[in-house]
Amino acid sequence: MSFYHGALETISREDLESLQLERLKELVDRALKTDFYKEKLKQKGINSGSDIKSLKDIEKISFTSKNDLREAFPYGLLAVDKKDVCRLHASSGTTGIPTVIYHTKEDINTWTGLLSRSLAATGCSSDDVIQNMMTYGLFTGGLGVHYAAEELGMMVIPASSGNTKKQITMLKDFGATVVHATPSYLLHLYVKLEEAGIKPSDLKLKKALVGAEPHSEDVRLKIQELYGMDVYNSYGLSEMNGPGVAFECEEKNGMHLWEDSFLLEIIDPETGEVLPEGEEGELVLSTLTRQATPLLRYRTRDLTRIIPGSCSCGRTHRRLARIKGRSDDMLIINGVNVFPSQIEEVIMSLKEMGNNYQIIVQKAGALDKLIVKTEVTAEVFTDDTRDLEKLKKKIVENLSASIFIKPVIELHESGSLPVYEGKAVRVFDER
Ligand code: ADP
Ligand code: ZN
Numbered sequence: 295m296s297f298y299h300g301a302l303e304t305i306s307r308e309d310l311e312s313l314q315l316e317r318l319k320e321l322v323d324r325a326l327k328t329d330f331y332k333e334k335l336k337q338k339g340i341n342s343g344s345d346i347k348s349l350k351d352i353e354k355i356s357f358t359s360k361n362d363l364r365e366a367f368p369y370g371l372l373a374v375d376k377k378d379v380c381r382l383h384a385s386s387g388t389t390g391i392p393t394v395i396y397h398t399k400e401d402i403n404t405w406t407g408l409l410s411r412s413l414a415a416t417g418c419s420s421d422d423v424i425q426n427m428m429t430y431g432l433f434t435g436g437l438g439v440h441y442a443a444e445e446l447g448m449m450v451i452p453a454s455s456g457n458t459k460k461q462i463t464m465l466k467d468f469g470a471t472v473v474h475a476t477p478s479y480l481l482h483l484y485v486k487l488e489e490a491g492i493k494p495s496d497l498k499l500k501k502a503l504v505g506a507e508p509h510s511e512d513v514r515l516k517i518q519e520l521y522g523m524d525v526y527n528s529y530g531l532s533e534m535n536g537p538g539v540a541f542e543c544e545e546k547n548g549m550h551l552w553e554d555s556f557l558l559e560i561i562d563p564e565t566g567e568v569l570p571e572g573e574e575g576e577l578v579l580s581t582l583t584r585q586a587t588p589l590l591r592y593r594t595r596d597l598t599r600i601i602p603g604s605c606s607c608g609r610t611h612r613r614l615a616r617i618k619g620r621s622d623d624m625l626i627i628n629g630v631n632v633f634p635s636q637i638e639e640v641i642m643s644l645k646e647m648g649n650n651y652q653i654i655v656q657k658a659g660a661l662d663k664l665i666v667k668t669e670v671t672a673e674v675f676t677d678d679t680r681d682l683e684k685l686k687k688k689i690v691e692n693l694s695a696s697i698f699i700k701p702v703i704e705l706h707e708s709g710s711l712p713v714y715e716g717k718a719v720r721v722f723d724e725r
Contacts, residue, residue: 296419298411298446302554303609310610311349314557317582318352319343324373324588330366331590352557353568357578357591363393363533372396374586384432385532392432395532396586402441404583405535408552409442412541415550415609416501416526418472420447423498425470427479428506429455429716434536435506439474442538448472455479456715458486469498477509477517477525478718481649484520485709494521503528505537507717508619508635512642516649529617533592534579540614548601548613555583558612559591560599563621574599576621577614595620597633625655625723627662632697634721637666640692646674646685648708654722662725664701666693669708 297303305313323343325331338354339345346352363371372379380399384392397405418424424443428435436454443450451468453461455475461483464470473480480502487494499521504514505528514525529549530537539556540549551558556579560569563576577594581587597620601613619633626632634653641647648669656663666689674685686703694700 296414296417297608298414299407303411303415303550303611305554305610307610310553313554314582315346315349317554318349318557318580319346321580321582321588321590322346322355324585325590327373328366328371328588330362330370331588349557352559352580352591355590357566357593358589359593360390360393360533360595364391367391367394371587371589373588374398379586382432383434383437383532383536393533395535397535398585401535401584401586404555405438405538406441406445408535408555409438409538410445411552412528412538413439413442413446413448413503415541415543415607416503416524417544418443418446418448418501422471422500423449423451423468424472424474425451425453425461425464425468427453427455427461427473427475428537433716434530434532435474438530438536438538439503458483462487462490462492465497465499466492471498471500472503473499473501474503474528476506476717477504477513478507478650478714478720480504480517480521481513482709482713484517485649489709494523499523501526503541505529508617508623508638510635510639510642511616512639516642527616529596529614531594531596533589533594534581535584539579543605543607543609545605545607547605548615550605550609550611551614553611556580557582558600561593563595563597571600572602574615574618595622597621623721625653625721627655627664627699630698632664632699636697637693637701640696641666641668641689644685644689644692646670648706650709650711650713652711652720652722654724656724664699665704666701667704667706667711669706669711672708675705675707 378398379396381397382394384394426439430436501524503526517525526542527549528537528541530539540551542549559578560575561578569575577596577598579592581589597618598614601615619635624631624633637653648671651668654665689703
């Protein structure tokens with residue numbers, strides 16, 4: 295087991311909570327310096343960090359939403375002098391106008407530290423070569439991991455996303471042992487490797503760090519099996535720096551959320567009420583350490599829960615379960631609530647399935663129609679049509695049993711559905 299900052303990673307609950315309280319007070323003091331929070335906090339009777347007496351006092355503070363960040367654009371959330379800002383990043387804008395986060399030099403160092411511990415937790419070391427296939431630029435995936443990998447002494451190939459041919463050439467030439475990518479891209483890359491006649495055993499890959507989009511356990515297992523490598527789940531969002539918020543350790547059983555930097559709450563997305571530990575709800579985070587852009591009780595819209603109990607790796611920071619999706623990803627089809635992740639779980643658990651799929655919802659008279667387009671493996675696709683009909687029937691049955699909706703299934707040839715360089719876009723609500 296390799297630790298980057300052992301003392302902090304294995305800190306006792308008691309010490310962690312007193313560190314969090316001290317940092318929460320400092321966070322409130324920083325927030326009071328911003329135009330955005332000044333009034334909001336004062337209205338609640340909070341005029342200084344010393345008005346916060348316990349961690350529970352955070353519940354007196356209102357939530358911050360993505361919309362608030364847009365309203366505070368461009369500098370309403372800046373808590374430091376502009377000359378102390380050394381970089382900005384922005385979200386990829388999946389759900390609208392991107393939001394901007396500023397960082398001081400210290401913020402970048404803190405972020406790098408959090409990601410260094412994350413990479414070390416998956417067993418990465420200076421013996422490794424990492425091909426970083428996440429986009430470099432305003433998006434946080436590229437540069438974030440880049441700095442941490444360098445910090446650990448890894449050899450970094452700043453490949454960025456896309457250009458699959460070149461990615462393959464670099465994998466062969468430089469022998470990356472680790473890749474950092476979205477899970478959907480690794481599934482696509484595999485199809486291209488096969489087309490080029492390259493077997494994973496011709497490469498040196500040992501592990502993949504995957505994140506930036508929801509994916510099921512079956513997708514992890516599939517990537518592990520296809521490539522013969524370990525796959526670790528990485529969670530983050532640009533509002534909380536980017537990757538390095540929560541990361542799986544070698545146990546691969548939930549993602550340790552670095553609680554010395556992020557104060558976590560799970561709330562009922564409907565009522566805003568804080569839920570008891572272990573219940574599923576929306577993740578709310580506060581930036582305990584960030585200087586330039588302090589955020590209090592930021593509603594991530596991501597649905598998850600805390601995994602109870604301790605992890606055998608020795609890290610004491612609590613673990614998040616795989617993200618089920620965003621609260622706004624939920625589809626209501628003929629009155630039934632469905633998360634795309636539930637559909638993915640069913641289709642990706644079938645061995646005949648290929649590496650890509652799409653979910654389409656249309657109006658059909660007074661009702662809604664769910665169409666699932668899914669790629670199937672090359673062997674299955676060349677089979678006779680009776681087998682394909684049988685397979686369709688099986689998918690319909692499995693999906694109906696899981697989501698209580700009877701979908702229309704379309705089977706497609708491997709590699710024929712569209713792929714995206716960044717986050718996969720797989721849901722099309724055409725109603
Ligand atoms: P945007 O909100 O524009 O997509 P980001 O690029 O900051 O902005 O993406 C962060 C979001 O990506 C998270 O809030 C979450 O919804 C999703 N995400 C990131 N990592 C994971 C992961 N490991 N599993 C599921 N979803 C993830
Ligand atoms: Zn662990």
